[in-house]
Amino acid sequence: MKSIGIDLGTTNSVIATIKNGVPYVIPNNEGSRTTPSIVAYTKDQKILVGQLAKRQSVINPKNTFFSIKRFIGLRKNEIDINLENLPYDIITDTNNNIKIKCPAFNTVFSPEEISAQIIRKLTDDAKTNLNEPITKAVITIPAYFNASQRQATIDAGKIAGLEILRIINEPTAASLAYGLDKKNKTILVFDLGGGTFDVSILDVGDNVFEVLSSTGDINLGGDDFDKNIMSWLIEIFNKKENLNILEYPKSLQRLTEAAEQAKIQLSTHEETEISLPFLITKPKDGGEPRHLNTTLTRTTFEKLNNTLINRCKEPLQKALLDAKLEPIDIDEVVLVGGSTRIPAIRSLIKSIINRKINESANPDEVVAIGAAIQAGIITGEMKKMLLLDVTPLSLGVETLGEVMTKIINRNTTIPASRSKTFITASGTQTSAEINIVQGEREFVSDNKILGCFYLEDLPTHMDNSRSEIKITFDINEDGILAVKAQEKKSKKEKSIIIQNTSTLDENNVQSIIDEAEKYAEQDQEKRKFAELASQAEIFCLEIEKILQLNESTINETEKIKIKTLMNEIKLNIKTKDFNSLQNHYNELKLILDQLTKN
Ligand code: ADP
Numbered sequence: 001m002k003s004i005g006i007d008l009g010t011t012n013s014v015i016a017t018i019k020n021g022v023p024y025v026i027p028n029n030e031g032s033r034t035t036p037s038i039v040a041y042t043k044d045q046k047i048l049v050g051q052l053a054k055r056q057s058v059i060n061p062k063n064t065f066f067s068i069k070r071f072i073g074l075r076k077n078e079i080d081i082n083l084e085n086l087p088y089d090i091i092t093d094t095n096n097n098i099k100i101k102c103p104a105f106n107t108v109f110s111p112e113e114i115s116a117q118i119i120r121k122l123t124d125d126a127k128t129n130l131n132e133p134i135t136k137a138v139i140t141i142p143a144y145f146n147a148s149q150r151q152a153t154i155d156a157g158k159i160a161g162l163e164i165l166r167i168i169n170e171p172t173a174a175s176l177a178y179g180l181d182k183k184n185k186t187i188l189v190f191d192l193g194g195g196t197f198d199v200s201i202l203d204v205g206d207n208v209f210e211v212l213s214s215t216g217d218i219n220l221g222g223d224d225f226d227k228n229i230m231s232w233l234i235e236i237f238n239k240k241e242n243l244n245i246l247e248y249p250k251s252l253q254r255l256t257e258a259a260e261q262a263k264i265q266l267s268t269h270e271e272t273e274i275s276l277p278f279l280i281t282k283p284k285d286g287g288e289p290r291h292l293n294t295t296l297t298r299t300t301f302e303k304l305n306n307t308l309i310n311r312c313k314e315p316l317q318k319a320l321l322d323a324k325l326e327p328i329d330i331d332e333v334v335l336v337g338g339s340t341r342i343p344a345i346r347s348l349i350k351s352i353i354n355r356k357i358n359e360s361a362n363p364d365e366v367v368a369i370g371a372a373i374q375a376g377i378i379t380g381e382m383k384k385m386l387l388l389d390v391t392p393l394s395l396g397v398e399t400l401g402e403v404m405t406k407i408i409n410r411n412t413t414i415p416a417s418r419s420k421t422f423i424t425a426s427g428t429q430t431s432a433e434i435n436i437v438q439g440e441r442e443f444v445s446d447n448k449i450l451g452c453f454y455l456e457d458l459p460t461h462m463d464n465s466r467s468e469i470k471i472t473f474d475i476n477e478d479g480i481l482a483v484k485a486q487e488k489k490s491k492k493e494k495s496i497i498i499q500n501t502s503t504l505d506e507n508n509v510q511s512i513i514d515e516a517e518k519y520a521e522q523d524q525e526k527r528k529f530a531e532l533a534s535q536a537e538i539f540c541l542e543i544e545k546i547l548q549l550n551e552s553t554i555n556e557t558e559k560i561k562i563k564t565l566m567n568e569i570k571l572n573i574k575t576k577d578f579n580s581l582q583n584h585y586n587e588l589k590l591i592l593d594q595l596t597k598n
């Protein structure tokens with residue numbers, strides 16, 4: 001039985017474990033070490049996760065769910081992105097919790113359920129790879145996640161059938177992966193992913209990771225660079241071909257993939273060729289098929305993305321300012337996120353911090369590796385000291401004058417428990433409202449209210465005395481808060497867990513878990529078939545393209561053989577015949593191999 005670490009990213013997710021005492025990133029069934037955090041539901045009732053979901057996103061936009069992490073554990077009024085720009089539809093339930101509409105399955109999903117699909121794919125593939133059951137996991141979350149986002153992430157793990165050992169902050173995990181937990185150091189973690197940018201400054205020492213500051217830009221990431229390349233390509237193409245490529249969704253899908261590929265190429269090459277033959281096979285003007293061929297240089301790429309690159313500056317400076325530090329105080333810079341491979345981003349960091357950047361690890365794997373190390377420490381697979389985290393923000397209650405009175409200060413090592421006793425405003429007061437507040441500002445209105453409850457039937461006092469109420473805050477290893485209020489004389493008490501800010505209640509989670517367990521085997525079978533079917537379908541499309549392109553060179557018998565196999569494959573998909581599908585698909589691959597050899 002293995003414990004694992006999961007980086008559940010906005011764009012990509014990674015799973016790792018400890019193998020023979022060292023961290024090991026587990027490749028998925030497609031052979032990749034990162035899995036796109038995308039779940040798609042198709043009209044023929046298939047669920048696709050990862051690369052397969054990504055490849056059909058442009059042609060199935062209403063049922064392809066990406067960037068779900070932006071919604072997890074939040075209510076609609078707490079979301080910072082423009083929902084109108086999303087291709088899929090978001091609705092809210094009566095509690096203002098986010099639900100995602102899935103027309104293909106004629107249902108709605110919570111963000112937790114969709115995230116659980118991603119976790120399930122990662123763990124199922126890992127089970128296959130390790131040939132061992134997996135039950136326990138550490139999952140990472142951004143440092144700024146509040147209690148309800150943390151709880152929702154735990155719920156997603158539970159729905160996927162895992163026992164969640166701990167959830168830890170992504171920058172903490174990254175630092176752990178770099179082995180930076182041993183020394184007394186100030187570390188700046190620069191995390192530029194697909195859609196979000198986070199900068200955190202940590203103070204590490206005595207096995208405690210203290211978050212000194214955490215800031216960023218939730219709407220800045222590698223995808224924005226892709227979009228700029230896309231716009232550039234579209235402009236070139238439309239002008240040259242006198243067509244509007246936006247009217248061809250399948251072509252746009254290929255263009256999107258090519259834009260990202262070009263960007264990735266330019267991290268290691270000075271220029272890259274973008275070649276998309278038959279980008280439009282049947283133009284609406286009735287003319288010849290159209291191709292796209294162009295070269296993108298790193299200089300042009302940097303010009304196109306100059307504004308984006310410069311947008312990284314401000315959060316970097318703000319992180320230093322918030323932590324009251326100068327660049328010289330930073331001992332290490334840790335890079336996280338695929339987009340930190342962009343040379344211009346590295347130059348920008350160097351220009352501000354003027355420090356050697358730690359480049360010994362893979363930026364898109366460090367978070368998962370850190371999570372695996374943490375899991376290994378907890379289960380004893382990795383003999384090391386315990387790692388402790390701290391509360392990122394102060395927690396307290398509202399007191400007279402709408403003031404926040406802190407009970408647990410920020411940077412308190414967790415788990416922690418603290419109490420304070422308060423006196424009611426008057427002796428005739430029969431109930432007290434307990435407002436739980438998170439933040440650093442003096443007034444409640446400037447902070448975030450996490451929850452609220454009433455302690456009722458307080459004893460009335462004949463003399464001039466007033467009720468005393470003891471309030472206890474308990475925060476566990478995962479940063480989940482339990483609040484208890486007790487009246488001293490009557491011992492009357494009431495408590496809540498700041499779970500009510502979670503978008504699912506206890507029963508809800510349990511029923512989803514039960515459901516998932518009940519259908520586990522069936523779902524697994526279904527998914528295996530769906531994955532194979534999609535691979536085969538995509539492969540057939542490619543073959544069709546090749547047939548078109550090489551009309552004259554392929555001989556008739558080969559053509560007939562290929563077409564028969566393709567028809568068989570289509571039939572096998574329809575009749576859900578896994579074994580025949582596998583055989584026909586393999587046969588077709590063999591033929592293609594031979595064709596390309598000739
Ligand atoms: P997240 O943390 O948001 O899930 P990742 O850390 O996996 O995301 O980063 C994904 C982003 O990194 C994508 O936009 C991807 O295109 C980009 N990326 C991956 N590899 C490279 C590379 N070699 N050069 C530039 N960008 C890259």
Ligand code: MG
Nearest residue numbers: 009010193337
């Ligand atoms: Mg990430």
